[in-house]
Amino acid sequence: MCGILAVLGVADVSLAKRSRIIELSRRLRHRGPDWSGIHCYQDCYLAHQRLAIVDPTSGDQPLYNEEKSVVVTVNGEIYNHEDLKAKLKSHKFQTASDCEVIAHLYEEYGEEFVDMLDGMFAFVLLDTRDKSFIAARDAIGICPLYMGWGLDGSVWFSSEMKALSDDCERFISFPPGHLYSSKTGSLRRWYNPPWFSESIPSTPYNPLLLRQTFEKARPIFIPYEAQNLF
Numbered sequence: 001m002c003g004i005l006a007v008l009g010v011a012d013v014s015l016a017k018r019s020r021i022i023e024l025s026r027r028l029r030h031r032g033p034d035w036s037g038i039h040c041y042q043d044c045y046l047a048h049q050r051l052a053i054v055d056p057t058s059g060d061q062p063l064y065n066e067e068k069s070v071v072v073t074v075n076g077e078i079y080n081h082e083d084l085k086a087k088l089k090s091h092k093f094q095t096a097s098d099c100e101v102i103a104h105l106y107e108e109y110g111e112e113f114v115d116m117l118d119g120m121f122a123f124v125l126l127d128t129r130d131k132s133f134i135a136a137r138d139a140i141g142i143c144p145l146y147m148g149w150g151l152d153g154s155v156w157f158s159s160e161m162k163a164l165s166d167d168c169e170r171f172i173s174f175p176p177g178h179l180y181s182s183k184t185g186s187l188r189r190w191y192n193p194p195w196f197s198e199s200i201p202s203t204p205y206n207p208l209l210l211r212q213t214f215e216k217a218r219p220i221f222i223p224y225e226a227q228n229l230f
């Protein structure tokens, strides 16, 4: 599991507000008993409750790029993180967490990197250099994510509705396979496979082929550490 809570652009930057956000993040504690972390940058807060899976000793979150200018809080598993790291030779990783790759990929490729991730995830990333942020959810919504809007103009994201429902004027279930960018202020679908269309398939139904295809796909997509989660 893991629980994430991010609050971006609050009007009140008092210590009382910070305490309130920590209190709200504690509502997600049951999702991650191993670590509680928060990163505050001006009027933005990224919190994390960790159920440690990959790199239990040093993969606590939030996670960062080298200069700590990009901050991420992630729920999920990035199955192809080793392959992605191999593409990021010039980057120095501080942990062996599968999720750290998200901060470095963003630096290298911008928000388009989401399509490169193979796994289940819900994350919020803050780029402190221009105070922009993105949030994304995996293709089929394995990891939960909710989004809300505060009366003060703040934008909220949380793994469970209970961390934002009291403080947001309005909230939604974040759609699977989508990405929110603060630069456009809108959601867009990042998951656009060629077969993702409304048209009825013309390939005849073949249960044997379907079974064989599923059997072949399983070891590719579910690495050993993550198998315990099912």
Ligand SMILES: NC(=O)CC[C@H](N)C(=O)O
Binding pocket: 001, 002, 050, 051, 052, 053, 054, 055, 059, 074, 075, 076, 077, 078, 097, 098, 099
């Ligand atoms: N439970 C999770 O969401 C795990 C987050 C991250 N992959 C870790 O291993 O710490």
